[in-house]
Amino acid sequence: MNKRLLRKKLNEQYGGKIQFTDKNRMRVMTGEWNTWDGIVKACQMAVTGKKDVHVVNNIRFTGAEIPKMRLPSLSDNALEGKTPDVLIIGGGISGVSIARELSKWKLDILLVEKESDLALGASGRNDGEVHPGVDLSKGSLKQHYVLLGNEIYGDVCRELGVPFSRCGQYVGFTQKELKPFVEAYAAKRRTVDGVKDTKVISREELFAAEPNLNKDFQFALYNPSAGCVCPYSLTIAYAENAVKNGAMISLNTAVLSMETKNGEILSVKTNRGTVYPKIVINAAGVFADDIAEMAGDRFYSIHPRRGTNSILDTKAGTFVHSVVTIKTLQKSAGHTKGGGILHTVHHNLLVGPDAVETFEKENHATNPESITNVFNKQQGATDKLKRSDIITYFTGVRAPSFEEDFIIERGRETHNLIHCAGIQSPGLTTAPVVAKDIEKMALQALRCVGVDPKRNDSYNPHRDAIPHLRDMPPKERAAFIKKNPDYGEIVCRCEEISKGEILDALRSPICVPTVDGVKKRVRAGMGRCQGGFCSPVVMKIIAEFLGVPLSEVRKSNSESIIVFGETKEGK
Numbered sequence: 001m002n003k004r005l006l007r008k009k010l011n012e013q014y015g016g017k018i019q020f021t022d023k024n025r026m027r028v029m030t031g032e033w034n035t036w037d038g039i040v041k042a043c044q045m046a047v048t049g050k051k052d053v054h055v056v057n058n059i060r061f062t063g064a065e066i067p068k069m070r071l072p073s074l075s076d077n078a079l080e081g082k083t084p085d086v087l088i089i090g091g092g093i094s095g096v097s098i099a100r101e102l103s104k105w106k107l108d109i110l111l112v113e114k115e116s117d118l119a120l121g122a123s124g125r126n127d128g129e130v131h132p133g134v135d136l137s138k139g140s141l142k143q144h145y146v147l148l149g150n151e152i153y154g155d156v157c158r159e160l161g162v163p164f165s166r167c168g169q170y171v172g173f174t175q176k177e178l179k180p181f182v183e184a185y186a187a188k189r190r191t192v193d194g195v196k197d198t199k200v201i202s203r204e205e206l207f208a209a210e211p212n213l214n215k216d217f218q219f220a221l222y223n224p225s226a227g228c229v230c231p232y233s234l235t236i237a238y239a240e241n242a243v244k245n246g247a248m249i250s251l252n253t254a255v256l257s258m259e260t261k262n263g264e265i266l267s268v269k270t271n272r273g274t275v276y277p278k279i280v281i282n283a284a285g286v287f288a289d290d291i292a293e294m295a296g297d298r299f300y301s302i303h304p305r306r307g308t309n310s311i312l313d314t315k316a317g318t319f320v321h322s323v324v325t326i327k328t329l330q331k332s333a334g335h336t337k338g339g340g341i342l343h344t345v346h347h348n349l350l351v352g353p354d355a356v357e358t359f360e361k362e363n364h365a366t367n368p369e370s371i372t373n374v375f376n377k378q379q380g381a382t383d384k385l386k387r388s389d390i391i392t393y394f395t396g397v398r399a400p401s402f403e404e405d406f407i408i409e410r411g412r413e414t415h416n417l418i419h420c421a422g423i424q425s426p427g428l429t430t431a432p433v434v435a436k437d438i439e440k441m442a443l444q445a446l447r448c449v450g451v452d453p454k455r456n457d458s459y460n461p462h463r464d465a466i467p468h469l470r471d472m473p474p475k476e477r478a479a480f481i482k483k484n485p486d487y488g489e490i491v492c493r494c495e496e497i498s499k500g501e502i503l504d505a506l507r508s509p510i511c512v513p514t515v516d517g518v519k520k521r522v523r524a525g526m527g528r529c530q531g532g533f534c535s536p537v538v539m540k541i542i543a544e545f546l547g548v549p550l551s552e553v554r555k556s557n558s559e560s561i562i563v564f565g566e567t568k569e570g571k
Helices: 003-014 036-045 093-102 141-160 176-191 203-209 231-244 285-294 314-318 368-378 427-448 474-483 499-506 515-522 535-546
Strands: 018-023 026-033 054-057 086-089 109-112 169-173 199-202 219-223 227-229 248-250 255-261 264-270 273-275 279-282 305-312 323-326 340-343 349-352 390-398 407-410 417-421 490-492
Touching (some): 003 018, 003 036, 093 109, 109 231, 141 227, 141 231, 141 427, 169 176, 176 219, 199 203, 203 219, 255 285, 285 417, 323 368, 368 390, 490 535, 499 515, 499 535
Parallel strands (some): 279 417
Antiparallel strands (some): 018 026, 305 390, 323 340, 407 417
């Protein structure tokens, strides 16, 4: 929106309480307002449409107090004085994939993550869809990276030993008269936007593939290249491979401040000591703009957006075998497609997500209204969906910029800084190729500060995954158990997870000896009972492995106490 029209609109809708200033390829919004939705709307109005001009939100929110970033309780000097070539901030899919790419070089790489494990933010709280890019128009960074990332996804997952299913996506339409318009849309996506495999299929073809869908569907938009992956499994796999190739990952490590001088980051203070990196890569998700501010290079803003998903029991997995959704002419509010239904690589069904603007970057509480709204809509795709099949649900917080596109670029004021920000859906799909471009930027930045990286001749792209007995043929399974009887002791009956697999998780390159850490790595507690039966046994295994009493075993972080002590004195 141009200056004159924007100023008029702001005066009309906000009574002069919100203003803006254009400077240095930024549109800076100032003033105050009492609703967060109102602030988001004002900033969205201010988007210029120019790729290199970003909206910065400096509007004071008077409706509530914005929570400060939660910090780890841990405080020590484990990192004091370290001088990494590259400091990566953020242990989501972006940060770990970058770490892996840079481990191809002989570099001192340090990745810090403030949480007790990887993928505890948006990277572990999404539906796991590998997007085909059909809903992204040519010209955006999202679209550019999605097409490239989708193409190589199978290769990446094979290297990292992570299950991946190219299950395809069906968008169903109940109105037959819309078919010519959707066909024209598909043709444009193929010829102009580069989504080569998208096409319109008949209702007969649709029901041959997915017989349990809404019988009112007249046709569907089909995208065979769509797929699914377990997002936290992939994030952990990336990180483990990076560590095996020489990178260091420090959990429970938050960036507190930075010392800068003459457009250069000199030091980074954390709760575990001050480090002195040559270059810094900002992959901090919802806190990317906060990190940019510390570095004196904030030229964009992140506005958090919540999304809620429901996970259904595996028995519901027989109803749908791909990614499906219903499309109506009703315009969606905000930037959501209204969610969908996805058959996961573990054969659950996942329903969601929605999209709700929020000022709370770390509030992962689940709103029942979100579950109901998305569930009700997707029951229009198939009446097989039952609320009684829900075994759990979760909420993630995405990290969009107001331009709704990625920010992949060198610092504008701070020269040894690289931003990987504004990463939201489809960030999981784009991670493999975004990381390659960040790698190139990092090498260039390092050369500017006098570092000439050499190839890491011992780099190994392959990761040995923890074996899953439930997926083995009987003979192979029997051989495993004969070699190590721990594999014959089933702990989690819902998911058929053995003691041997749990011990493998505890011996993995990034050991997180908590109930949730084990759960993420081998799925103990992911089934119908959600750990109701197996959690005590998992806790016992962890306690024995660590050589500590049960009272010291935690669910996730140091504050998540499970057992407080003995119930009877002396017992």
